[in-house]
Amino acid sequence: MRIEIYAIGNDHASDHxxxxxxVNLFASxxxxxxxxxxxxxxxxxxxxxAQPDVS
Structure with a gap:
């Protein structure tokens, strides 16, 4: 799945x-x-x- 979120900043960090x-909670x-x-x-x-925030 690919999710596009805000440019780097406070909102981006919160969404990340x-x-x-x-994802961690679901997997657990x-x-x-x-x-x-x-x-x-x-x-x-x-x-x-590619440089995703998390993978």
């Missing part, structure tokens, strides 16, 4: 935290193993790179 908390309740990455860069040679 809420989304991360909600359902017993789903979770491996979260915060502010990673994903690169593939010959393609564009």
């Amino acid at each position: 935290a809420i989304i991360l908390f909600a 309740i359902k017993g789903i193993a979770l491996n979260a990455k915060d502010n990673c860069t994903y690169r593939k040679t010959g393609f564009k790179e």
Whole structure:
């Protein structure tokens, strides 16, 4: 799923935290193993790179 949120700032940080908390809570309740990455860069040679807030 891809969710577009505000530009960097207070609102962005708040939304980021809420989304991360909600996903973590859902995974915990359902017993789903979770491996979260915060502010990673994903690169593939010959393609564009991406820098999601959380993945």
